[in-house]
Amino acid sequence: LKFVCFVNDGVDEHMIWLVGLKNIFARQLPNMPKEYIVRLVMDRCHKSVMVIRNNQVVGGITYRPYISQKFGEIAFCAITADEQVKGYGTRLMNHLKQHARDVDHLTHFLTYADNNAVGYFIKQGFTKEIDLDKDRWQGYIKDYDGGILMECKIDPKLPYID
Ligand code: ACO
Numbered sequence: 557l558k559f560v561c562f563v564n565d566g567v568d569e570h571m572i573w574l575v576g577l578k579n580i581f582a583r584q585l586p587n588m589p590k591e592y593i594v595r596l597v598m599d600r601c602h603k604s605v606m607v608i609r610n611n612q613v614v615g616g617i618t619y620r621p622y623i624s625q626k627f628g629e630i631a632f633c634a635i636t637a638d639e640q641v642k643g644y645g646t647r648l649m650n651h652l653k654q655h656a657r658d659v660d661h662l663t664h665f666l667t668y669a670d671n672n673a674v675g676y677f678i679k680q681g682f683t684k685e686i687d688l689d690k691d692r693w694q695g696y697i698k699d700y701d702g703g704i705l706m707e708c709k710i711d712p713k714l715p716y717i718d
Contacts, residue, residue, distance in 0.1 A: 558608040559651040559717075561659075564598045574598065576613035577606055584634035587670075587702065596620075596631050605652045607635070607644050614639050617652050621660040622696050627688060628656050629697045630667035649680045650716040657710045664688050664710060668703030682706040 562570040578597045582590050596602050597618050606616035615635030621628045630652075635644050656662040666688070669677045674684075686707045 559605065559648070560608060561603055561605045561651075561655050563603045564600055573606055573608070573613055574604060577604055577616040577618070580613060580615055580634050580636050581618070581632045584637070585632060585670075588632070593632065602631065605648060605655060607648050609639075615644055615648060617648055619652065619656070619665070621656065621662055622693075623660060623662075625692050625696060626662050627664040627666060627693060627696075628660065628662045630665055633667075633673070645676060646680065647717075653708075653710050654716040657712070657716075662710060663712075665708045666693060666697060667706055668700045669706045670703055674704060674706070677706050677708075680708065682708040 560573065562573055564571065564574055574597055578594055581588070581593045581597065585593070597604060599620075602618050602620050604616050604618045607614040613636075617630055617633045619628045619630045633645070633648075635648070653665075656665065665682070666686070667677065667682070669682070684704060684706055686705060687709070688707055
C-alpha cells in the first residue's frame with residue numbers, strides 16, 4: 557500500500573494515476589458532471605493524494621491549496637466501491653493532512669460535503685461550524701448547493717502518519 561501526492565505536471569506516470577482517480581470519482585460521485593471532475597483533477601492548481609495498492613489506484617482526494625490563505629479546499633474524495641469501509645478513507649485523510657501541513661503549510665481544510673458523506677467527514681475531525689475568518693476564504697471557494705460546508709483544523713504538531 558502506497559500513498560502519493562501528484563499534480564498534473566506533464567509526467568506520464570502521474571497522468572496515468574490521475575486518470576485512474578478521475579474514473580473513481582466519476583463512478584462514486586454520480587451527481588458531479590464528468591467534465592467538471594476531469595477539469596479539476598487535471599488542473600495544475602489542484603493536487604491529488606492517492607491510495608495505490610497492487611499498482612492500482614484505490615481512491616484519493618483532490619484538493620486546491622490556497623497557499624497565501626493557508627487553507628485548502630477539498631474538491632473530491634472517494635474510495636472505489638469494493639474497497640470502502642476498510643479504513644482507506646481515514647488513512648487517506650491523514651496523509652492529506654500531513655502533506656498539507658508539512659508541504660503546503662496549510663492550517664485548515666474546507667469542503668462542501670455531500671449529505672451522505674457528512675458522517676465520514678465528522679469522523680475525520682470536520683465540523684459544520686466554520687471558525688476560519690471569512691475574509692480568509694470568502695471569494696476563494698465557490699458556493700455549491702447540494703453540499704454542506706465543513707471545516708477541519710489541521711493540528712500543528714500531531715503526527716498524522718507513522
Ligand atoms: N457516512 C457515515 N460514516 C461513514 C461513511 C459515510 N458515508 N463512510 C465511511 N464512514 C465511516 C466508517 O464507518 C468509519 O467509521 P469507524 O471509524 O467508526 O469504523 C469511518 O467513517 C472511516 O471509514 P473508512 O473505511 O476509513 O472510509 P472509506 O474508506 O469507506 O472512505 C468515503 C469513506 C471516501 C466516504 C467512501 O465511502 C466513498 O468513496 N464514498 C462514496 C463517495 C463519497 O461519498 N465521497 C464523499 C463525497 S463529498 C466530497 O467529495 C467533498
